[in-house]
Amino acid sequence: MLGGARDWLAGLGLGEFGATVVLGVALIMGFLTFNVLFLIWLERKVSAHIQRRLGPMEVGPHGSLQTVADMVKLLGKQILTPVATDKFVYILAPVLVFVPTLCLASLIPISGAEAFAELPYGLVVLIALSGISVLAIFMAGWASNNKYAVLGGMRSVSQVIAYEIPILLAALSVVMIAQSMNLREIVMAQARGVPFILLQPVAGVLFFIGITAETNRAPFDIPEAESELVGGFHTEYSGMRFAMFFFAEYTNMLVLGALGATLFLGGWLGPWLPGPVWLLLKAYAVVFVMIWMRWTFPRLRFDQLMSFAWKLLIPVALVNLVITAFAVGGGR
């Protein structure tokens, strides 16, 4: 069916390459939109049930269409641009925050045979791209010309710089065992042995903490700490531009959850069900734990957040990496 759609698009004068790109973007965008709507609904439901409430119940069965209604509302809103903003950067930021997550989603291998884009050094590209969205967040904070937005943007940058390192080091210890930076090879290495969470529990925990911080989720949500910074970097954004930040945040959660599932939980591997379903199940399990954590833990203070990363996570990750290196080298 997909081949037919591609041929039809190629017939419209797009060419083979153009048709593949259009189809891929449409598929990923379609799924990601659905995912964002689902995740926001899930977040509200989980938070409600943790607080012994019911959450959205009115629109659709168990409120399942509530987020669709919200999206329609956001689409219909007037787009405001505050007077004192740096217009070009202000408008560019919500677009730029969204593009890397789209690229990231295409890099995850969804089954033994399929990935939208496969690279020999996929892991490096993934981690490099995930750093770009923080640039967009800082652009948003800076261009808003608002002190709270700038503070939020600055916090976001310092946080992501600190937490990228344990993510990288944790991923690196997986790479050492798998002997590859290709995500498909890493999953295949787990197919031959056990999921890496069993070999690398410390790296798994570090990676999870890192992605929680990187997606600006509680307890590491200081860039948008409502009680201190109004809305943080997106204070001055409204309507669909605000929705883009929201979209990017929830997409990031799923993509990094899927990356965690690929690195530590065996990716698409699993009995009975097809590969993409397993990958999604594992990714959503990771995302569920992130939501669960958000509604359990209070926010860290900024200096605690920094010292947690630099004084604890990075040393532990380094020690873990060295031990892994010796273990892998000794095993030869």
Add this chain to the structure above:
Amino acid sequence: MTIVRRVWVGAKSLLIGLGVTGRHFFRKPVTLQYPHEKPDVSHWGGPIELKTFPETGTHDCIACNACTRICPSECIDIEGKRPEGSKKMRATKFALDFSTCSLCGLCVDVCPTDTLQYSQRYDESMYTRPATVNDLLKPFGEDPYLTGKLT
């Protein structure tokens, strides 16, 4: 060793916290979906109303004004009329100004014919001050004693 110990204690406390929220996640929500579900108000005392007695099919207010006299907020206003050939008065007006009523229940206690009771209305709203005055005779319509259907 202290740093290892502190990390261990901290991580344990985080897991305990997750356990608390996780337990609550599976418990029954306490929300009442209000317009669809009504709360149990059988013990609720709302604005007073006149009881309907099954023998006569109507209230038994004799306009004795006992409630008017005992009311600390002076929010009850009653007028009565004696039907022809009867010894008992019948109320022709029973107005309760609910904006000053404190729901103390003295009128319910003092009523000699036991025809006053708390209603179970709890979700009333109005836009004007005159609308807070409840006409307690309104649900009864035409009075059977005054029209001579009952004696």
